[in-house]
Amino acid sequence: MNRTTPDYAAIRRHLEGKQGVHYWRSLEELTDDPAFERFIEVEFPDIAPQMDRRRFLQLMGASLALGGLAACGPTPGTAVPYVAQPEIIVPGKALWYATAVQFTGYAQPVLGCTHVGRPTKLEGSPEHPASQGACDAFTQAALLQLYDPDRSQAPxxxxxxxxxxxxxxxxxxxxxxxxxxxxxxxxxxxxxxxxxxxxxxxxxxxxxxxxxxxxxxxxxxxGRYGPARLAFGRPVEIHYLLQNADLVLSLEDDFLGAGPKQTSQARAWANRRLAAARGDGESRLVMVQASPTLTGANATETRRVQPAQLPALVRALAAALGEGSAAPLTAPDQQWVEAMAAALQSRRGRCLIVAGPHTPADVQAAVHRLNQRLDNVGRTVGYTAPVLxxxxxxxxxxxxxxxxxxxxxxxxxxxxxxxxxxxxxxxxxxxxxxxxxxxxxxxxxxxxxxxxxxxxxxxxxxxxxxxxxxxxxxxxxxxxxxxxxxxxxxxxxxxxxxxxxxxxxxxxxxxxxxxxxxxxxxxxxxxxxxxxGFIEGSALPSLQVTAEPVRIADAPVVSGLQVQFRPDPSVWDGRFSNSGWLQELPRPITTLTWDNIIGVSIAVAERYRLVSGDRISVMIDGRSVEGPAWVMPGQADTVVTLFAGYGRERSGRVGNGVGYDYAALRMADSPWLRSGATIARLDQQSSLAFTQMQHTLIGQDVVRHVPRAQAVGPARPTPELPTLYEQPVMSEPTWGMLIDTDQCIGCNACIVACQAENNIAVVGKEQVAKGRVMHWLRVDHYYDGSALDPGSTFLPVPCMHCEKAPCEVGCPVNATVHGADGLNEMVYNRCIGTRTCSSYCPYKVRRFNWYNWTENDEPSIQAARNPNVTVRSRGVMEKCTYCVQRISEARIAARKDGRPIAEGEIQTACQQTCPVQAIHFGDLSKKDSAVNKAKDSIRHYALLEELNTRPKTTYLAAIRDQKPGEEKA
CATH class of the missing domain: 3.40.50.740 (Rossmann fold)
Known part of the structure; x- marks a missing residue:
C-alpha cells in the first residue's frame, strides 16, 4: 500500500456519527481508501519484496531451531543403545516430567513432554497453584530456546x-x-x-x-521493591487477589500483560470474571494509562492521562478517600475522581487499587495506604517477604x-x-x-x-x-x-x-x-x-504490615513530548529476540511481528503528518533514536512509547540487526519516563509486517456484546436454514469447541502453544507481510467506539470444522474431508495445492505452504519435533485439526481399557495453555458434556452463522459493563 496520510479529523467525525456499537480493526479501515479496500480483498497480498537467499537461510534457522544439535558433540555420559530397551521408553508414547523454567528470576512451573528422550512440548503444571495447568507465551517458547543452535556451546x-x-x-x-x-x-x-x-x-x-x-x-x-520500602519500611512482595475484587482500579499497571506474573494474575482475574458472568457479583476494571496495554484493552473503562498528570490524580483520589489534601484538577478529572472514590467506598474490602512498577515510588506507596484504608488487605491484596x-x-x-x-x-x-x-x-x-x-x-x-x-x-x-x-x-x-x-x-x-x-x-x-x-x-x-516439580507447603507466609502515610510530590512541569520505555510483549528486554516463534508472534495490541515500533498518538500523527511505518527520530538532550512510527488509538496526546528488545548485535541469526535499540535515551535515574522530547519525520518508510488486516472476515456481528443485565439465561433456539447439503448425522463422539470472548484477554499464548504442538513453521518477516503466516490460530483484535479512547475485543479464530464445510466442496481431489467424529480433516498426501479450499473458506483459516521449510532437516531436527504430527511440505494446505493426534491418543487408550473417552480427557493445545480458560472443547453428542453446558447461554452465537455452514467452533459474546459512575454506587 502506498503512503497516504489519513484525515484523522474525518476519522473522528466518522466514528462520532455512528449509531450503536461500531467495530473496526485499524485506522486505515476508517478512511474509505480504495487502495485499502483492494488490499483486504486479496487473500495473499504481495506487498513485500521477494525474499533473497541469505534471508531464506537465516529464517530456516529460525524454524529449524526446533532441532537440537546434540548429534554434533559427545554427550556427557556413555551412550547406551536400546539393545535391551527400557520398559518405560515406548516409541510414540510421551513421558512427562515436572520441572520449571525461569523468567526474570521467577520460576514458571511446567510439565515437560518428552518423546524417546527429547523434549517436545511444555505445559503449565496442573498441580501448582501459580499455573494451574496454564502458561504464557514465553514459557511455551522456552522449548525453542533450548534447541537454539545459536546458544553458547563452549567456554x-x-x-x-x-x-x-x-x-x-x-x-x-x-x-x-x-x-x-x-x-x-x-x-x-x-x-x-x-x-x-x-x-x-x-x-x-x-x-x-x-x-x-x-x-x-x-x-x-x-523498581519492584523500592516503593514498598517507602510504604512499609521493608521490601515486600505484592500479591493481587483478583478473584475477590468486584472493582479494580489500575494506575498504569498492566497486570494482564506480558510478565512473570501474567499467568497467575490472568487466571485470578478470569475466575472473578467467570463468576460475574454467572451472576455472582461484579467484575469491573478501570484502567488509567498513557499508552495502550493489554489490561486497558480488557477494561470496563480506560482513562487516558499524561504521565505527569498521574500524581495529581492520585492525590485527589486519596483526598476523596480521606487521605491528605488534593491537588487542583480540571473539572472533568475532578468529576471522575469523585465518581471513582464513591465506587471504591461502596465496595470496601471488595475492591483493589494497583499501581504499575514504572509509576513514581510515592504514588505506589500511597496506593498501599489506600488499599489499607479501604479494608482490602487480606481480601483483595496480600503481602509476603520478597520472592526475589x-x-x-x-x-x-x-x-x-x-x-x-x-x-x-x-x-x-x-x-x-x-x-x-x-x-x-x-x-x-x-x-x-x-x-x-x-x-x-x-x-x-x-x-x-x-x-x-x-x-x-x-x-x-x-x-x-x-x-x-x-x-x-x-x-x-x-x-x-x-x-x-x-x-x-x-x-x-x-x-x-x-x-x-x-x-x-x-x-x-x-x-x-x-x-x-x-x-x-x-x-x-x-x-x-x-x-x-515443587516442594509442598513452601509458599511464603503472609506478612502483617502497616502502610504509613506518604505525601505525593507535585509532578514537575514538563515541556515537549514525554517518552515511555516499555518491554516488548514478545521478546521482552531482548532475551527472546532469537526465538522465531516469538518474533513471529503478533503483538497483542498492534499485531506487529519482527520489529519494534515507536508508538505515537493520533494528535502527534496529525501534527507531524505521520502514518504508521514512517521513520521518525526521537530526540532528547542531544541524543536520538530512529525507528518506525505506529499510530496508536488510545495513546495519550503528548506521549511517545519506545519498546525494548531490539537493535541487537549478538542475539543470533534470527535476532541480529532487527529493529532499533532505545538505550541511548534511557537514563539510570529515569528508566521508565523522560520529558522534553521532540520528534522529526524522516523521508523514509519502514516495511512493517503486521497481521491486523490480514484474513479479514466480511460479515455482520463478527464480534458481539451483551449488556451485563442481559448476560444470564439459556441459549435462544436458532432457526434451521434451508440447505442443499445432505443433513449430517451426529456421530458419537462429535468434537466441538466453544470460545468465550468475555474471558479471552488476547495474550496470544494459545498461538505459541499451537505452533509448538503442531510443528508449524516460522516463515519470516517478508512472508508475513505477504499474508503467508502459517499460524493455525489467529487472535483478531477489534476496536469499538472513539479512535481516541476505543474499547477492544479479542476474537480467537481457529478452523470452524463446519458440518457443511464449503472447503470440502471446493477441493477437486478430496484432500479435505469430513471425518467420522465430525472433524474437517486434511489428507496431506492428496493435496495438490490448488488453494481452492482456501478461497471457499469464509473464515480465512487455511494456510498454504509456499516454501518447503523442512527440506534441509537433519535427523536430530526431525527427532525434536512432535513425532505425532506430520511435517507438511511445499504446496500443501494445512489448518487447525483440533489437535487430532491428541484425540487419537485418547481414543486408543479408551479402546484399550474398554471404556468411553472421559469428560476432559482431551484438551487441545490452545485450550490447555490458556491462562483464562476461554477455550472449551468436548463431545457435542453428549448433552451433559461441559462444552454443551457452556453453550447453553444467551450469549452463544456462531461466526457468520448467516452462511449456514454450521460451524462446530462457536462463541460466547463478550459482556458489556456499565462504567463506575453510570450506575447507582
Whole structure:
C-alpha cells in the first residue's frame, strides 16, 4: 500500500456519527481508501519484496531451531543403545516430567513432554497453584530456546573456544587473590534470582570473602521493591487477589500483560470474571494509562492521562478517600475522581487499587495506604517477604549505577556477571560498554555469547533451565525444582555449578548442589518434590504490615513530548529476540511481528503528518533514536512509547540487526519516563509486517456484546436454514469447541502453544507481510467506539470444522474431508495445492505452504519435533485439526481399557495453555458434556452463522459493563 496520510479529523467525525456499537480493526479501515479496500480483498497480498537467499537461510534457522544439535558433540555420559530397551521408553508414547523454567528470576512451573528422550512440548503444571495447568507465551517458547543452535556451546577465553579445565585453573588464581585480601576488588553482578541454592552459595562466598560486593540488574524489575520500602519500611512482595475484587482500579499497571506474573494474575482475574458472568457479583476494571496495554484493552473503562498528570490524580483520589489534601484538577478529572472514590467506598474490602512498577515510588506507596484504608488487605491484596532475593546475608544488593561508579573509581578488579547482559541493556547514560573495558578481569556466564560475553575475558556457557538442575521460587514464593529433561547438548554448566567453581569446587555436580540446599528434606519428600516439580507447603507466609502515610510530590512541569520505555510483549528486554516463534508472534495490541515500533498518538500523527511505518527520530538532550512510527488509538496526546528488545548485535541469526535499540535515551535515574522530547519525520518508510488486516472476515456481528443485565439465561433456539447439503448425522463422539470472548484477554499464548504442538513453521518477516503466516490460530483484535479512547475485543479464530464445510466442496481431489467424529480433516498426501479450499473458506483459516521449510532437516531436527504430527511440505494446505493426534491418543487408550473417552480427557493445545480458560472443547453428542453446558447461554452465537455452514467452533459474546459512575454506587 502506498503512503497516504489519513484525515484523522474525518476519522473522528466518522466514528462520532455512528449509531450503536461500531467495530473496526485499524485506522486505515476508517478512511474509505480504495487502495485499502483492494488490499483486504486479496487473500495473499504481495506487498513485500521477494525474499533473497541469505534471508531464506537465516529464517530456516529460525524454524529449524526446533532441532537440537546434540548429534554434533559427545554427550556427557556413555551412550547406551536400546539393545535391551527400557520398559518405560515406548516409541510414540510421551513421558512427562515436572520441572520449571525461569523468567526474570521467577520460576514458571511446567510439565515437560518428552518423546524417546527429547523434549517436545511444555505445559503449565496442573498441580501448582501459580499455573494451574496454564502458561504464557514465553514459557511455551522456552522449548525453542533450548534447541537454539545459536546458544553458547563452549567456554571462551578472549573470544577463542577454551575448556572448563582452563577456567578452573584461572579460578584457582582468583580464589588465592580473594583469600589473601578477603575478596577486595571482587564484584558480582547478577540478574534477578529467587534460587535458594544460588543464594546459599553466595552467602557462603560472602562469609569467606566479606569485602566482595554484590549487585543485581534486571532491566524491568529494578523498581519492584523500592516503593514498598517507602510504604512499609521493608521490601515486600505484592500479591493481587483478583478473584475477590468486584472493582479494580489500575494506575498504569498492566497486570494482564506480558510478565512473570501474567499467568497467575490472568487466571485470578478470569475466575472473578467467570463468576460475574454467572451472576455472582461484579467484575469491573478501570484502567488509567498513557499508552495502550493489554489490561486497558480488557477494561470496563480506560482513562487516558499524561504521565505527569498521574500524581495529581492520585492525590485527589486519596483526598476523596480521606487521605491528605488534593491537588487542583480540571473539572472533568475532578468529576471522575469523585465518581471513582464513591465506587471504591461502596465496595470496601471488595475492591483493589494497583499501581504499575514504572509509576513514581510515592504514588505506589500511597496506593498501599489506600488499599489499607479501604479494608482490602487480606481480601483483595496480600503481602509476603520478597520472592526475589534482595540481600545476601546482611549485605544489600547494589544496583548497576553503584557498580558503574565503583568501576570508574577503580575499585573493581574482577567483575563476574551471571545471567545478565548489561553491555546491551544498561541505561545509555552509564556508557557501560566503555566502563567495562576498564575492569582488569571480566567473567560472564550466560545462555548466549552476547554483547556482554563478547566484551569479557571469560565467557562461560550456561545451561538452560530444561537441561540442568536448579531451584527457584514461583510467584507465590513456593520452591520449584528444575530437573533436566535431556542431557545438555553442549558442554554447559548451571549457574550454581559456575559459582561453585568460582569458590574452588572442581567439576561440581548440579544435582548434589541443589540437594544440599534441601538436605533437611527426607529422601522420600525430596523424590516427591522432584516428581511434583515443587516442594509442598513452601509458599511464603503472609506478612502483617502497616502502610504509613506518604505525601505525593507535585509532578514537575514538563515541556515537549514525554517518552515511555516499555518491554516488548514478545521478546521482552531482548532475551527472546532469537526465538522465531516469538518474533513471529503478533503483538497483542498492534499485531506487529519482527520489529519494534515507536508508538505515537493520533494528535502527534496529525501534527507531524505521520502514518504508521514512517521513520521518525526521537530526540532528547542531544541524543536520538530512529525507528518506525505506529499510530496508536488510545495513546495519550503528548506521549511517545519506545519498546525494548531490539537493535541487537549478538542475539543470533534470527535476532541480529532487527529493529532499533532505545538505550541511548534511557537514563539510570529515569528508566521508565523522560520529558522534553521532540520528534522529526524522516523521508523514509519502514516495511512493517503486521497481521491486523490480514484474513479479514466480511460479515455482520463478527464480534458481539451483551449488556451485563442481559448476560444470564439459556441459549435462544436458532432457526434451521434451508440447505442443499445432505443433513449430517451426529456421530458419537462429535468434537466441538466453544470460545468465550468475555474471558479471552488476547495474550496470544494459545498461538505459541499451537505452533509448538503442531510443528508449524516460522516463515519470516517478508512472508508475513505477504499474508503467508502459517499460524493455525489467529487472535483478531477489534476496536469499538472513539479512535481516541476505543474499547477492544479479542476474537480467537481457529478452523470452524463446519458440518457443511464449503472447503470440502471446493477441493477437486478430496484432500479435505469430513471425518467420522465430525472433524474437517486434511489428507496431506492428496493435496495438490490448488488453494481452492482456501478461497471457499469464509473464515480465512487455511494456510498454504509456499516454501518447503523442512527440506534441509537433519535427523536430530526431525527427532525434536512432535513425532505425532506430520511435517507438511511445499504446496500443501494445512489448518487447525483440533489437535487430532491428541484425540487419537485418547481414543486408543479408551479402546484399550474398554471404556468411553472421559469428560476432559482431551484438551487441545490452545485450550490447555490458556491462562483464562476461554477455550472449551468436548463431545457435542453428549448433552451433559461441559462444552454443551457452556453453550447453553444467551450469549452463544456462531461466526457468520448467516452462511449456514454450521460451524462446530462457536462463541460466547463478550459482556458489556456499565462504567463506575453510570450506575447507582
Amino acid at each position: 571462551r577465553f578472549k573470544g577463542v573456544e577454551s575448556s572448563w579445565d582452563a577456567f578452573e585453573s584461572d579460578a584457582a588464581t582468583l580464589q588465592a587473590e580473594c583469600d589473601h585480601d578477603q575478596g577486595q576488588g571482587l564484584h558480582i553482578l547478577m540478574g534477578a534470582s529467587s534460587s535458594p541454592s544460588l543464594q546459599r552459595q553466595l552467602e557462603k562466598l560472602i562469609v569467606r570473602w566479606p569485602k566482595a560486593s554484590l549487585y543485581r540488574f534486571e532491566p524491568f524489575e529494578e 532475593f534482595t540481600r545476601i546475608g546482611e549485605a544489600q544488593l547494589g544496583d548497576i549505577l553503584a557498580l558503574t561508579q565503583a568501576i570508574h573509581n577503580a575499585q573493581v578488579r574482577t567483575l563476574v556477571m551471571l545471567d545478565t547482559n548489561p553491555a546491551y541493556s544498561a541505561p545509555g547514560d552509564l556508557y557501560f560498554r566503555e566502563a567495562l573495558e576498564k575492569v582488569p578481569t571480566r567473567i560472564h556466564a550466560g545462555l548466549y555469547y552476547d554483547e556482554t560475553g563478547a566484551r569479557s575475558h571469560w565467557h562461560l556457557c550456561a545451561s538452560h533451565s530444561l537441561d540442568g538442575w536448579g531451584d527457584a521460587r514461583a510467584v507465590d514464593g513456593s520452591v520449584c525444582i528444575s530437573q533436566p529433561l535431556v542431557q545438555p547438548f553442549y558442554g554447559t554448566r548451571t549457574l550454581v555449578e559456575i559459582v561453585a567453581m568460582l569458590a574452588g569446587e572442581l567439576s561440581p555436580d548440579g544435582h548434589a548442589l541443589v540437594r544440599n540446599t534441601w538436605s533437611s528434606l527426607p529422601d522420600d519428600e525430596w523424590r516427591r518434590a522432584v516428581a511434583l
